[in-house]
């Protein structure tokens with residue numbers, strides 16, 4: 001048996017909770033921004049986050065409603081996506097507190113910052129990866145705004161590199177699940193994609209009607 005859910009007959013909050021419970025796990029962009037006057041550095045997690053384009057490299061996050069991060073990006077045209085590793089769990093969650101816009105999360109939560117190379121908002125010093133972005137575009141959709149950022153610089157700590165590549169066992173990313181749930185990476189499997197040439201020439205994969213009698 002399946003249970004049907006139609007957005008028309010549900011309140012938006014309930015459908016939102018359903019969506020966030022089933023679109024899982026989600027990576028978390030820990031977005032740092034600066035206020036328009038440049039005085040306050042803001043930091044907040046956003047799990048509606050993914051790659052929007054690979055060439056040019058563009059990432060996207062969604063602000064549900066109008067929040068300080070969105071306002072700052074609109075005013076300054078810049079932001080940084082900081083990676084969210086397991087050891088920073090409590091700090092990441094604390095930056096989701098609804099501090100007033102003039103109270104920066106770096107100071108309020110006690111998070112060490114470091115300067116970015118190509119943009120003005122600072123990076124989180126303890127985060128192993130930072131993607132420095134300039135605003136490409138915003139797209140208003142219903143109650144939300146999707147922010148697209150052109151990645152103009154990426155920095156990766158050598159602590160998480162193996163043979164020059166970021167290693168999942170060292171990165172230890174946190175993910176957002178439904179409600180207040182968080183996840184960590186479980187078992188990691190490595191499985192190469194199959195080229196059609198190999199697929200088609202493998203007799204074990206042929207459909208029964210293709211097998212010679």
Ligand SMILES: Cc1cc2nc3c(=O)[nH]c(=O)nc-3n(C[C@H](O)[C@H](O)[C@H](O)COP(=O)(O)O)c2cc1C
Nearest residue numbers: 044045046047048062063064067068069096097098
């Ligand atoms: C793990 C996690 C993921 C979140 N993802 C989002 C998101 O994708 N979009 C959003 O608008 N808020 C999200 N939030 C809530 C914001 O972080 C929260 O509203 C925060 O106060 C916004 O800060 P700001 O006003 O400084 O931008 C998330 C919170 C947590 C803890």
